[in-house]
Amino acid sequence: MKYDDLVEHLGEFGPYQRKIYLLTCLPVLSAAIQSLLPIFILATPDHRCSIPELTNDTYTTQDTGHLALQNHTLWRGGGDVSNPWGSGQCHNIVNRSAADPDALKGNFPFSNKTEKCNRWVYDTSTFDSTFATQINIVCDAKSLRSHANMIYMAGVLVGSFVFGLVSDKIGRKKAILMSLVFHSVAAICTAFSPNFPVFAFLRFVTGLGDVGLFMCCFVLAMELVGRKWRAQAGVAIQYFWCAGMFVLVGMAYGIRDWKVLQVVPSCCTVVIFLLWWSVHPMLNVCVRIMAELTACDATRQ
Structure with missing residues (x-):
């Protein structure tokens, strides 16, 4: 018996699966916000x-x-x-x-x-303050803006390797919780960066957490649902990334101080962490047992 056959027997997209699926989508929304925040916090006004x-x-x-x-x-x-x-x-x-x-x-x-x-x-007609105005990322220093984005993407690159291995080793839920810790702690601390090296390091760590969240949540979502719903589930989780963009635009319109704009969505991630902490620990065990059963049957055949 294959893994998909077991999922089909248990129910391809039942109430519990829908609950966990929604929880896998929320971190994706938060990851999108942190990914695009530099558009506003690194903006350089006239x-x-x-x-x-x-x-x-x-x-x-x-x-x-x-x-x-x-x-x-x-x-x-x-x-x-x-x-x-x-x-x-x-x-x-x-x-x-x-x-x-x-x-x-x-x-x-x-x-x-x-x-x-x-x-x-x-x-100050558009932004009350940004990190660029705080440390004067202008003139000869204006290239630091692109450096900050490059360092964030370096974190995404490293995190792609790290969390892919970690989630297979310790389980999806623990990997998601670990990613949420990296994501939220680094994002909150970013608001208190005194200089560019500290800011760049924290953006690197945020990149680690962001890609860890997206990868682990996406894979878990695909593992939870049956074949009939897998394509729709894979597309729908991307909508939450798009929703994160719209949420960020609304926040940036109402919050013109970069430190407050950095902290508010980061604190929301703490709520997501608590929600994931409350998920029953047997979820990982059930997924692992089902995978072992299908692997064993495949070996015998």
Whole structure:
């Protein structure tokens, strides 16, 4: 007797199977959110160099005096409609200070000598803050955004090997719980990253957990249902990935601070962990026994 024959005899998609199937879909939704969060938490709003010596500078022009200070100290070369500040995003005019008595008068000589700035102000009309604005991932450092995504995908690559072996060794439920721990702990800690190396490491660990969740949940879902429902179940679980995208968009629209946006869906994963913890431990045992029975019958035949 084959494994599929046993499942068909017990029921291909009964009430208990539907309950566990739904539980396998919820982590996929959470994994999708964490996978796409960098779109928002690493977003780089419009920005320009901060006016030297002006501690309360803002991206928005406050008055004519503020505009005069901008013209006095900031370089606007290469600007266009999409980027009005041009080179002023990364360069100040050399030897021009907000403390210069000519700053508010506008009667200063022309100068095209510039230097790189080390402080920036950001447009807060779309995002209150992002990780990119927190550590200034702009100008020469803007490649760090792609590096962060690359490191996350490296975690996905490693996790594909690790959790494939682990789930076969210790069982699907334990592997899912382990993935949820990696996923939720790393995601919550990401909100408190003080610098890029810490952020990148935590994104790597999050990638480990994300792919572990998706792989283990997908395989378990396919093992639970009979042949008649397997194709539909394989497609339906993907809908929860798509649902995660829509949920993230709604969260990002309502939550404009990147730390809060990072923590809220991560805390929801803790609830999913508790739900999986409550699943009867005999699930793994039953699946293992059924697999052993079919393997034994196949050997005898």
